[in-house]
Amino acid sequence: MAIRKSKTPQSPTQRADQKRVDILKSAAKCFRKTGFHQTSMQEICTEVGLGPGAVYRYFTSKDAIIAAMAEDERRQARTMLTEFHDTDDLPQALSAITRAFAARYAAISDAGLMTEIYAEGLRNKRVGAVIKTAETEWVDGLAEMLSTAQERGQINPSLDAQQAALLLTAMWDGLVIRQAYTQALPAEMLELFDDMLKRWLSAASAPANLKRAKPAPAAAPSPVATPAPKAKPKAKPVEPEPELALALPVVDNMTPQVEMDLRQMSLI
Amino acid sequence: MAIRKSKTPQSPTQRADQKRVDILKSAAKCFRKTGFHQTSMQEICTEVGLGPGAVYRYFTSKDAIIAAMAEDERRQARTMLTEFHDTDDLPQALSAITRAFAARYAAISDAGLMTEIYAEGLRNKRVGAVIKTAETEWVDGLAEMLSTAQERGQINPSLDAQQAALLLTAMWDGLVIRQAYTQALPAEMLELFDDMLKRWLSAASAPANLKRAKPAPAAAPSPVATPAPKAKPKAKPVEPEPELALALPVVDNMTPQVEMDLRQMSLI
The missing domain is CATH 1.10.10.60 (Homeodomain-like)
Structure with missing residues (x-):
């Protein structure tokens, strides 16, 4: 029609x-x-x-249409960020954004299209370039929001705002796909997400505040209470399991040779 | 060849x-x-x-091939879970799984193919049914691992293990897409992810432990220290912003009518 x-x-x-x-x-x-x-x-x-x-x-071309869709979608999301720019309650703002994304992609066909656009952007250079620019703008905007909240003492000041913005975006992307596969996100999931964000971003568990706070009693040792950047118990690299395609050594910078080997180890 | x-x-x-x-x-x-x-x-x-x-x-058919790929991929991941079944350090096990996924999908083409499979599963019923079954098995396995860790007092016992497993899976999915768009996950991102998981899952910040701990001084009010299920400050629903496609009211159960309206509000 x-x-x-x-x-x-x-x-x-x-x-x-x-x-x-x-x-x-x-x-x-x-x-x-x-x-x-x-x-x-x-x-x-x-x-x-x-x-x-x-x-x-x-x-x-169709590519130009797909690129425009990805761009418009992120631009709308970016506009939403500006609405929350002066928030004095970042966790609530993030909770509202989570719910906006959940509602926006509640229809499986919309979640599917967005996922397909992401997949296309990874193979098609033209679409990929547009998505990358739009994503960078979005992540920068989100990082700025997090930085402002850090300056105001709302969230943990020791977090790298740029990396945290990237991770948040990854979480929302994943939530959209998951929502589509489980039909709808139950209310408990959204509350769990809010709670996770509060615990993760909390200014109260940041090293600066903890130094001023009375140390926790020995009966309740707290990884949360450990000063993050310096004394954080760093996870040891796990030994590779040769029989498993997925249990692989810690690799931070993948060389082309390593990529090739991984590809041969697994089915796809 | x-x-x-x-x-x-x-x-x-x-x-x-x-x-x-x-x-x-x-x-x-x-x-x-x-x-x-x-x-x-x-x-x-x-x-x-x-x-x-x-x-x-x-x-x-090609559908059968795609379905088999999705199934084998998750089965391999499931096998990895069994390796960590008796872990006495869940955060380290999760950190190893994060790194295994990051390494597995380090090649953009692999991340792209996995994303394309997810997109296909949302439109194609046959592929979708296979993915859903494989995903359910994976999430159940992960939930069992979290439950065991809860029983052993390693992580917050008040978390809903099933929902937490779903959320973790969503995070990993999102991380794979994000990694593909940023070329590689920097080491800082993986450390940030580990740190987020520790703060989120921490047994020490669970209500049971906190009740025994001395209350934090008034100068450092802590959302983390708030008993989660009862007294948790629930985010208030945010008023809809009519001019924004993404700023939408809280909707937990989307009816077909609501989906239709959302679709009309946005470009795609």
Whole structure:
């Protein structure tokens, strides 16, 4: 079904923006149904009710459409961050963001499309480049939010805000996929997530505060209470298990040779 | 290039198993290069050096190949869990698992293929059913490991082990995608992840222990020290922001109607 146009008078720029949105929405509808490799540009034209010439004026290829989707998606998420920029309760802001992502990708077809876009970005250089830029902007924005919260004493000041923002983003990505496979995220899962974030980011368990606090009694030794960067008990590297494809030695910088060996060790 | 066969004598079962593995490896090679929708069964036959009849004896379709890959991948991961079953240091075991996943999917093409399989499982019922079963077995195994650690007093006994296993799996999934987009996980990220897990799962910050511990001084109020299930300050639902596609109200059980509205609110 073609998208119905509004009858309200629009400026040429508004009309162009609207057409762009219409094309993206129609393309997404096709992609959700059959995946983007099995969708042709002709099918997108039919869905949006425009001729190929009109569609190609906005997007010269399916890749360009996919890249635009990934970009718009992250830009919207980025806008959401600005809403929380002056929050005085970071855990609550993060909880709201978690719930916004959970709601945004509650439909399995949307979670599937987002996952497919991620997969495509890892093989297709053009799509990958756009996603990388959009992701960097998002992660930077999130890191800035975390830094501000650190300056205000809301969260652990010893955390690397940039790495923490990356890890948070990874958690949200994973949650979207998991949600799609378990049909819906139960309320307990969202609460567990909030609780995990509070424990992880808590300013109260940060070394600076703990130094001022009375040491915990010997009966309750606390890894949380251990000053993080210096005295943290670092996990020892685990010996490789030759019979297992997944139990591998600690490798921080993978060389091409190592990648090759891993690939041969496993089925895929 | 066809896979070279070993000259060592093999039983018929061994030969069959080996052929199955050869087909999966060759298919994965094709899929990594061009994606599985753009790979034909004929290309897989050529890659493995077998005729269509021989390949179809093992896998009747590409779907069956993809499903087998997802299943084998999780089975290998499950085997790894059994290695850690009697661990007396759960955080170290989880750290080793994190590093094993990071190493396994260090090659972008492998991370891309795994992500593509997840995406396919969300649209394709046959693939989805196999993935769901394999995932359930994996999560159950992980939950059992967490329960054992809880019984031994290694981690917070008040955590819901099943939900925590789901969340951990989501984190690892997300980490694999994130790693692929940032090229490699820096050592700091892996340490941050270990530290997050310690803080989250810590038995020392569990309500049972905290009740015995001396209360923290008023200068350092601690969300971590708050007894979790009862007195935990529950995040208030955030008001919806109508102008934002992602800032949505808290929805625990999405009805089809709500899904529809969300879809219309955003571009994809």
